[in-house]
Amino acid sequence: MIKLYIKCTLLTLFSVLSLQGIAQYSNPELVKKHINYLASDKMKGRGTGSKEVFKAADYIEKYFKTLKLQPLGEKGFRQSFDAKVWKVKVSDSIRKADNIIAFLDNGAPLTIVIGAHYDHLGTGHQGSSKDSLGVGKIHNGADDNASGVAGLLELARYYSTNNLKESYNFLFIAFGAEELGLIGSKYFTEHPTLPLDKITGMLNMDMIGRLNPEQGVAVIGYGTSKKWPEIFEGITPKIKFYTGHDGNGGSDQTSFYKKNIPVLFFHTGGHPDYHMPTDDPEKINYSGLTGIIDFEVMVINNMLKQSEKLEFQFTN
Template sequence: MKLDIKFSLLVLFSILCLTTNAQYSNIALVKKHINYLANDKMKGRGTGSKEVFKAADYIEKYFKKLKLQPLGEKGFRQSFEAKVWKVKVADSIRKADNIIAFLDNDAPLTIVIGAHYDHLGTGQQGSSKDSLGVGKIHNGADDNASGVSGLLELARYYSTNNLKESYNFLFIAFGAEELGLVGSKYFTTHPTFALNKITAMLNMDMIGRLNPAQGVAVIGYGTSKKWPEIFNGIVPSIKFYTGHDGNGGSDQTSFYKKEIPVLFFHTGGHPDYHMPTDDPEKINYPGLTGIIDFEIMVINNMLKQTEKLDFQFTN
């Protein structure tokens, strides 16, 4: 009888470990995405460059591989124009695209998952923190190849897990974020999907430089009264802390202004932010996959909700 009790406790402990520290993400795929997007050959993915369109092609091809539905205005693409305004350049008006894919689960409500895929190029469009950085490639491994890798991993997980979830998913790779959240602003003012059917938006921007002692910031925790309930019981492999505000320097802000609850995952600033030194070898890959797994835990708890999340302004 004592042996049976010990065995039962061992089984229970194993189940708890699986539910709290489950590994969903694939570190090899995460590295592959970042090493492609943040390679010197991509020349920093500046808005309007041929390299940023190659990045868009890469994301679109991956969405197609996952057999997601195109939900842009022309296939997966939603095209718009963005203006370079921090510095004077001859080509201040540049073409850009959002890449939009839909996982249809025949559900009444949808979760949006987003990340921007553009960066600073070779410094000519402004925002470089390097006073001598014009002409140098800004690879943007953390900002935001890391977030795109998370976007693609979440798309892969939910489209291949052989489950028909209780919510649909809208995956959006935003263009021209570095020029002022232009892509997300364009989507929320020219939506290809009804905004009133979106229950929440989760954004990933700079999730690649986790400090294990500090943890990942989850900003937007105050945008719905339901977030504490959703986070209850989640025990990820990484530390996290919450921030109340819905506004912030990334694409979730555009959705918050449309009265949609948001969460923004972010590992904070570092000396390589907006510098030519933001390179793939500096990414904390175990930390990054831990964050992706954490997000899946959050989303899985969101899937238990039976009604649209309430919204509240945070200031």
């Protein structure tokens, strides 16, 4: 009886651990690798128009190529545009920038957009630093928004390697020049490389790296479709979350909301290192970040249980 009890207990424990393993969609080592690269001092804060932000774009494009995703920019994976620095007077006020756009074709009529911006404040010369003495200091932007890009790349990896032909296609977009006023996402929605009426919804990640376990992650845009509450039914992530109704907000989902597209915006909130030179990789809550990515997979998987277009509704 004792041997049988031990055997049953071990089987039960194995089953629980197996279920927990199944729920782990993200790869913590890859998440950390992406953030450590994008938010290293060598990248000098990824300011719009800098050679370092173009290195970040190269890194993202190379990763999309590794995943064998289709380019859907205007020239390969790139959609180039001019971005104006308007918050401060600088000599190079017009700067070149790129959106990096990759497509996962499942042969479906509709597409889910997943996005995150990859630019940050550089060395503080383009404005927006919260440090009064921050000009000339590297603003690494580990949370803002290397964390979101890590999430974007992980979702691209998961859905391009799971060997499933899903009921929606995916469009993965790394936006440029968000810090200058959502310029990259605005440019895409005004010059879409995929017709906007083929997009069923847009999920955006911006600052998802500093989860407070007691507070949870905010999911903003919950009111932009009547379908979102139904899609969230039955989801039990390892992390807490709470919802916000409005589709507008200080990140790239706003550009899609203004085009009558349902949106969700994942965000772990402000903190003392926001727009400061101290937003560094070692301050990221990596277990919380991977928990958010896994949560997003659960949301997307529930979206994939249907194939119709999500009905849009205004929230104001």
